[in-house]
Amino acid sequence: MLKLSKLTDYAVVALVRLGQKDEVTTSPVLSRSTGIPEPTVAKVLKILATQGIVISQRGARGGYRLAYPLEEISIAAVIQAIDGPISLTTCVDGGECDARSTCGLGGQWDMVNAAIRNALSAITLADMKNHTVLDRLGGLGNPAPSMLVGPEATA
Amino acid sequence: MLKLSKLTDYAVVALVRLGQKDEVTTSPVLSRSTGIPEPTVAKVLKILATQGIVISQRGARGGYRLAYPLEEISIAAVIQAIDGPISLTTCVDGGECDARSTCGLGGQWDMVNAAIRNALSAITLADMKNHTVLDRLGGLGNPAPSMLVGPEATA
């Protein structure tokens, strides 16, 4: 469905919430303030900690805090942290593709990947919080001439 | 992993191949010329047919042909046909999200979705075939200030 995992969704919510106070916050507290079930938010935070996006403080009175200001954390970074690398297709770089020899459109996918990566890298968590995405980008990048073909395919 | 399904990958390959001859082609033929396993390419074509991207002709001497020229079929359209709608998160439009009330960043995801949709809509199958993506877009849209934060997260 080309949708990012629910975990990533939660991660963004949690991170934005974290960025609102500049102090360590525990998983239970974050769970209550975000509405995300506690075990889940804990898992997400753990992953983000290993990826260096949040800094953890163990022990009593411990918790998590952002490793960078919201302005410096891009959506792409969060997605990569949770879901792994952003490569749309299997046939990139060292990827294996059954049809490699006959396919014809060799590494064209890399271009598509780059396009998406760029789109996601241009949006920061601060933008998510402040609703300023359009401003910063000056209008969502390239015009995009409608969806083309668009067999309304909304099914 | 934010990767699109292998089926979509195959779909693009098959469609580009289809666009090279302006005549009906059968699944077995396409399978041989693309290297994609026959049952799989058949399935892909079937889906594309229901979505109106290719036109099917049943019976003996039947096969498939493109419903539009390659220039008018965007990557986004193909993805939507195979993988369903492009909505990165569960909490869009009518989507359900557990944390709706407390999350704070209401419909901000819609913006992200739009960004991706635009990036994908700007690339057509003809671009894939001719390697002219960069030309048409004048440089992949917005600069994208590095990945930001980029905890190399390539794991």
Place this chain on the structure above:
DNA sequence: TTCTATTTGGACCGAAACAGTACTGTTTCA
């Protein structure tokens, strides 16, 4: 006209990835 070869159409099934949960161990502060 009938029959058959050919090709698409739709249903089915097994495998893999994902989300969520639970438990145990380690660290820190009061």
Place this chain on the structure above:
DNA sequence: TGAAACAGTACTGTTTCGGTCCAAATAGAA
């Protein structure tokens, strides 16, 4: 020393995905 909080791992149920199989339809030949 004890409680609080994170770290890591392992397990389980569910969903999605990739692949296979059989039935309906059409064109052409007999």
